[in-house]
Amino acid sequence: MSKRRISTESLAIPMSSMIDVTFLLLIYFIITQREEIPEAHLAVNLPSPNQAPQKTDEKPNLLEIEVHPGQVYLKKMPQTMDQLQDMLTKMAAYDAEQTVIVKTSVQAQTQELVRVLDLCKGLGLTKLNVMTLK
Amino acid sequence: MRARDDAPLETPVTSMIDIVFQLIIFFVVTAAIDKDVIDESIRLAQAKYVTAEEKTDPRAVLVNVGEDGGVNIALQPLNLLQLQQILTATRTQSGNSVPIVIRADGTAIYRYVDGVMQAVGKSGMYRVKLSAVATGGGKSAKR
Numbered sequence: 001m002s003k004r005r006i007s008t009e010s011l012a013i014p015m016s017s018m019i020d021v022t023f024l025l026l027i028y029f030i031i032t033q034r035e036e037i038p039e040a041h042l043a044v045n046l047p048s049p050n051q052a053p054q055k056t057d058e059k060p061n062l063l064e065i066e067v068h069p070g071q072v073y074l075k076k077m078p079q080t081m082d083q084l085q086d087m088l089t090k091m092a093a094y095d096a097e098q099t100v101i102v103k104t105s106v107q108a109q110t111q112e113l114v115r116v117l118d119l120c121k122g123l124g125l126t127k128l129n130v131m132t133l134k
Numbered sequence: 135m136r137a138r139d140d141a142p143l144e145t146p147v148t149s150m151i152d153i154v155f156q157l158i159i160f161f162v163v164t165a166a167i168d169k170d171v172i173d174e175s176i177r178l179a180q181a182k183y184v185t186a187e188e189k190t191d192p193r194a195v196l197v198n199v200g201e202d203g204g205v206n207i208a209l210q211p212l213n214l215l216q217l218q219q220i221l222t223a224t225r226t227q228s229g230n231s232v233p234i235v236i237r238a239d240g241t242a243i244y245r246y247v248d249g250v251m252q253a254v255g256k257s258g259m260y261r262v263k264l265s266a267v268a269t270g271g272g273k274s275a276k277r
Contacts, residue, residue, distance in 0.1 A: 015147060022154050029161030038186030039178070041235055041263035044251075067244075089276050104244045110199075111179035111240035113247075114266045122183025122274060132248045 042117045045129045061098040063091060063125075066133065067112050068105045085119055092123040099127040106132060172237075173198040173209060179240035182270035191233050195224060196265075199238035203246035214253045221257035230258050237265040 065084075066073040072084055079087065091098070100120050104113050113130070120128055176198055197217065198206045205212050207220065224232055234254050238247045247264075254262055 015151075019147065019151065019154075022151065022158065025158050026154055026161070029158065029165065032165070033161065037178075038268045039237075040181045040184040040186050040266050040268035041190070041233075042181065042184060042266060044262045044264055045260075092276075104248075106243065106245035106248060108244045109240065110238045110242050110244055110247055110264075113244055114179035114181060114240065114264060117264065118181035118183050118266065121181075123276060130251070132244070132251075 040118075042114065042121060043128070044117070045127070061095060063088075063098050063100045064103065065100065065116055065120075066103045066105075067108045067116055068133075069107045069109065069112070072112070072116060081115065081119070084116070085123075088119060088123050088125070092125050096124040097127065098125070099129065100125050101129045101131055103131045103133045106134065172196075173200070173206060176200060176237055176239045177241070178237060178265055178267045180269045181266035183273060184266070184268055186268035190235070193228055194233045194235050194263075195221065196235050196237055197250055199236060199242055199246050199250055201239040201242050203242065203249075205246075205250060214249050217250065218253040218257050221254060221259055225258050231261055232259060233261040233263055234259055235263045235265050 064075060066076070072079050072081065074084055074087055102113065102116055102120075117128055117130075120126075195207065198209075200206075205214065205217055207217070212220070221234065236247060236250055238250075251262060254260075
């Protein structure tokens with residue numbers, strides 16, 4: 001009479017290796033997780049090559065701001081950022097549709113230009129043009 | 135006589151595995167694989183009044199400008215001529231309305247940004263955006 005061999009192996013699923021892999025994955029994702037920095041994009045106008053300049057007899061309402069290293073000028077008058085904010089608030093209240101030309105010195109830092117553009121946007125002035133002072 | 139405790143001495147791993155899997159699923163879902171390659175060395179200027187972009191145009195070309203004027207796209211260093219060629223190729227492929235986002239270091243002088251803007255202009259593109267870190271959450275600048 002033949003005797004059937006009974007398997008003595010455990011029927012439990014081997015969890016140890018799966019837990020190892022799972023933890024490795026978890027650690028990988030935790031390490032590679034990067035903090036999201038909220039980025040804003042300030043639109044700047046450049047002349048479109050397809051768009052012909054509009055010819056009008058009417059003189060456009062222009063607001064000229066000059067950005068020099070460490071100094072900002074509004075209509076050729078030096079201003080602190082607070083003064084500029086006050087002046088622009090009044091001007092934006094009068095006409096928010098006016099075109100703003102920000103002339104920037106090549107030596108000025110980018111953050112100085114961004115500060116002015118940000119202020120203009122914050123006041124509702126959206127027609128922003130950037131020119132370069134050579 | 136003391137009653138013997140017949141409960142097994144194994145650590146209950148089932149609930150722990152549940153939590154670990156939940157965490158993994160969270161990280162897999164939130165990890166954006168197709169995210170643009172961001173130059174981490176660039177410290178953007180801060181903007182107090184504008185709001186952060188909820189969605190960026192997927193066609194947008196991100197041009198990084200370092201503090202020393204080094205220009206790169208997806209960490210690939212370029213000179214201005216190469217940049218212009220890439221932008222011209224982009225224009226031919228996708229049209230001239232593709233936004234060009236300039237991620238310039240806040241302390242970089244404007245000359246470098248101007249060089250990039252000129253390359254953009256020469257390539258026939260016109261939608262230029264300057265990137266900044268939105269710190270104020272879109273509050274008004276009005277006084």
